[in-house]
Amino acid sequence: MITVGHTLLGAAVAVVCLPKPCPWPRAIGHSAAFMLAANVPDLPLPGWGHDRYDISHSVFSNALLIVAVTAAVGLPPAARRWVGGWGVLAALAGAWLSHLLLDSFYNHGRGVAIFWPVSSARLALPIPWFSVVPPPPPFTAALWKEFAAEVVSYGPLLAAALVWRRRRRATGQTPR
Ligand SMILES: [Zn+2]
8 A cells, every 4th residue: 555545544534523613724734644644654764664564563553652642632631622632533543543454455465464463463355456566766657556546446535525524514514
């Protein structure tokens, strides 16, 4: 999975969970946080990302980081109110952990050892059109094909979230 699918899913969750009311600068920051959270396991940091796929894609190590981030943002009342409350933080955690599920969709079928180091069991839910491709550069035909596959597969989630929010606003129900 390249970053496209993760980013689109994070954006869709953000659209559903945007606090009310939400001015543009805040909406952009809020959405960026969700899109970043959905990509955290792949961040190219020392000892993380695809250099240490076991650590970075374990539900345990990610849960520890989520608890740390949630405590830092959720415990101070002013910060918690600004982000929209515990519900938004829970949704952010969901977007973050969705990364592990989406990576299990690779068509190589090896799956993700999400319970490392407790278990070597792997979550593998291969979908035929999701391929592993090297990151750019160069921008190869295989990369563009994967880009298109992820846009077509996850773009409708973002579109559905936008339509849902617009309808809620039109009917007087304010999205939370
Ligand atoms: Zn990944």
